[in-house]
Amino acid sequence: MSLVELHAIHKSFGALEVLKGIDLSIDEGQVIALIGKSGSGKSTLLRTINGLEAIDDGVIMVDGKKISERDTDLLALRLQVGMVFQQFNLFPHYTALENVMLSPQVVKKQSKAEAREIAEEMLAKVGLADKMMHYPDQLSGGQQQRVAIARALAMKPKVLLCDEVTSALDPELVNEVLAVVRQLAEEGMTLVMVTHEMRFAREVCDKLVFMHQGRIHETGDPEEVFSNPKTPELSSFVGGLA
Amino acid sequence: MSEFSLWDIVYNLLLAGRWTVLLSLTAFVLGGIVGLLLLMVRTAGNPWVVRFVRGYVELFQGTPLLMQLFIVFFGLPLIGLDVSPWVAATFGLTLFTSAFLTEIWRGCVESVGKGQWEASASLGMNFTQQMRYIVLPQALRIAIPPTVGFSVQVVKGTAVASIIGFVELTKAGTMITNATYAPFTVYGCVAVMYFLICYPLSLFARHLEGKFRNVAR
Numbered sequence: 001m002s003l004v005e006l007h008a009i010h011k012s013f014g015a016l017e018v019l020k021g022i023d024l025s026i027d028e029g030q031v032i033a034l035i036g037k038s039g040s041g042k043s044t045l046l047r048t049i050n051g052l053e054a055i056d057d058g059v060i061m062v063d064g065k066k067i068s069e070r071d072t073d074l075l076a077l078r079l080q081v082g083m084v085f086q087q088f089n090l091f092p093h094y095t096a097l098e099n100v101m102l103s104p105q106v107v108k109k110q111s112k113a114e115a116r117e118i119a120e121e122m123l124a125k126v127g128l129a130d131k132m133m134h135y136p137d138q139l140s141g142g143q144q145q146r147v148a149i150a151r152a153l154a155m156k157p158k159v160l161l162c163d164e165v166t167s168a169l170d171p172e173l174v175n176e177v178l179a180v181v182r183q184l185a186e187e188g189m190t191l192v193m194v195t196h197e198m199r200f201a202r203e204v205c206d207k208l209v210f211m212h213q214g215r216i217h218e219t220g221d222p223e224e225v226f227s228n229p230k231t232p233e234l235s236s237f238v239g240g241l242a
Numbered sequence: 243m244s245e246f247s248l249w250d251i252v253y254n255l256l257l258a259g260r261w262t263v264l265l266s267l268t269a270f271v272l273g274g275i276v277g278l279l280l281l282m283v284r285t286a287g288n289p290w291v292v293r294f295v296r297g298y299v300e301l302f303q304g305t306p307l308l309m310q311l312f313i314v315f316f317g318l319p320l321i322g323l324d325v326s327p328w329v330a331a332t333f334g335l336t337l338f339t340s341a342f343l344t345e346i347w348r349g350c351v352e353s354v355g356k357g358q359w360e361a362s363a364s365l366g367m368n369f370t371q372q373m374r375y376i377v378l379p380q381a382l383r384i385a386i387p388p389t390v391g392f393s394v395q396v397v398k399g400t401a402v403a404s405i406i407g408f409v410e411l412t413k414a415g416t417m418i419t420n421a422t423y424a425p426f427t428v429y430g431c432v433a434v435m436y437f438l439i440c441y442p443l444s445l446f447a448r449h450l451e452g453k454f455r456n457v458a459r
C-alpha cells in the first residue's frame with residue numbers, strides 16, 4: 001500500500017471547480033514533481049494533502065488511515081505530513097533555532113534539551129549551524145527557506161510537501177535550496193514538490209505529474225514524459241519553458 | 243467661604259482622585275480580560291460568535307458612555323440587582339473598555355499574515371497554540387501603543403461615573419464647589435489632576451509607538 005493515497009478528490013472555491021477528481025498514490029521514498037500552468041490547481045492539491053484545504057469529495061489515506069475533517073484527525077495528519085511554502089513563513093519573532101524547536105516542544109511535548117538537539121541537527125543538515133541565533137530578518141531568502149525546511153523536518157514527517165520553494169528567491173539563491181532538497185531525496189525522504197525547475201525535476205524526481213485544468217493530465221517517468229510527451233497540452237507546456 | 247484654603251481643596255481632590263485611579267485600573271484590567279476573551283472566541287471564527295462580538299462592539303462604540311452607565315445603573319435594579327454606584331461604574335466601564343480593546347486588538351491580530359497561521363497549522367499546532375506562540379506575541383507588539391493610548395480614554399471616561407453618584411475626582415469637584423462657591427479654582431485643580439494622570443500615559447504611548455516602529459520583530 002502506498003504511503004499517501006488520493007481517490008477522486010474534488011474541490012471547488014465557490015463556483016470555480018479547482019480539482020476535478022484527482023487520483024494519486026505516493027509510495028514511501030518516492031519523489032514526485034507536480035508541474036503545470038499557473039492556476040491548474042497544483043497548490044490546492046498539495047494543500048489538501050495536509051488538510052490546509054478541506055476537500056468537497058473524495059478520500060485521502062495517509063499511512064493506511066483515512067483522513068476526515070475532524071480536528072483531531074487533521075492534527076494527527078499534520079504530524080505525518082510536513083510542508084514548506086513559497087514565502088518561507090518563518091516566525092519573525094523567533095530565532096532560527098527557536099523556529100525549529102517550537103513545534104517539537106509544544107506539539108510533540110519533547111523536552112527542551114531533546115528539541116534543541118533535533119533542531120541543531122536539522123539546522124546543521126541544511127548548512128545553517130552557524131546561523132542558529134539569527135532572526136529571520138537577518139537571513140537571506142535562501143537561508144530562510146532552509147530554516148523552513150529544517151523546521152518541517154524536525155517534526156519527522158513521513159512526507160514533505162514543497163510548494164514552489166524556490167520561486168520567491170533571487171536566482172543566485174535557488175541552488176542552495178535545491179541542493180538541500182536533492183540531499184533529502186537521496187536520503188530517501190518522500191517528497192511531493194510543485195516546481196518550475198524542470199532540469200531539477202528531471203534529475204531528481206521519480207515520477208512526474210502534469211496537472212491541467214484541475215485534472216492530472218499526464219503522468220510518468222520524468223525522462224520519458226519530457227522527451228516524449230503524449231498530450232499536446234504537456235507538449236506545449238514543456239515547449240513553452242524551453 | 244474662606245474656611246477652605248487651596249490646600250484643603252487640593253487635599254480633598256487628591257483623596258477622591260484615588261477613586262478615579264482605582265476605577266480606571268479596575269475597568270482597564272477587567273475590560274482587558276473580557277476583551278481578550280472576546281478576541282479569542284471571535285478569532286476562532288464561529289460565524290454566530292463573530293456576529294455577536296461585532297454587534298457588541300458596535301453597540302458600545304455607537305452609544306455615549308453616559309447612556310451605558312445609566313442603563314447599567316438603572317437597568318440592573320429592574321432585574322432585581324441593586325448595585326452601588328461603584329459596582330455600576332466598574333461594570334459599565336468594563337464593558338465599554340472591553341468593546342474598544344477587543345476592536346483595537348482585532349486589527350492587530352489581523353495584521354499577522356495568513357502565512358503564519360498556515361505554517362503553524364502545518365506544524366501540527368492547534369488554535370490555542372497558534373494564538374499563544376505565533377499570533378498573539380506578534381500582535382502584542384503592535385497592540386501596546388494603541389492600548390496604552392486608549393487607557394487615557396478610560397481615565398477620562400471615569401468622569402462620567404460622577405453622574406450616577408460615584409465620588410471620584412469630578413464628583414468631588416462638584417461637591418467642593420457647592421461648599422466653596424469657587425468653581426473656577428476647584429475645576430481648574432480637577433483638570434490639572436486629570437492632566438497629571440493622562441499626560442504621562444500619552445507620553446508613554448508615544449514613546450512605545452516610536453520604539454515599536456523601529457523594531458521589525
Ligand SMILES: Nc1ncnc2c1ncn2[C@@H]1O[C@H](COP(=O)(O)OP(=O)(O)O)[C@@H](O)[C@H]1O
Pocket residue numbers: 013016018036037038039040041042043044045
Ligand atoms: N482560497 C481560494 N479562494 C478562491 N479561489 C482560489 C483559492 N485558492 C486558489 N484559488 C483558485 O484556484 C485555482 C487554482 O489555484 P492554485 O491551486 O493555487 O493553482 P496553482 O498552484 O497551480 O497555480 C486558481 O484559479 C485560483 O485563483
Ligand SMILES: [Mg+2]
Pocket residue numbers: 042043044164
Ligand atoms: Mg501555486
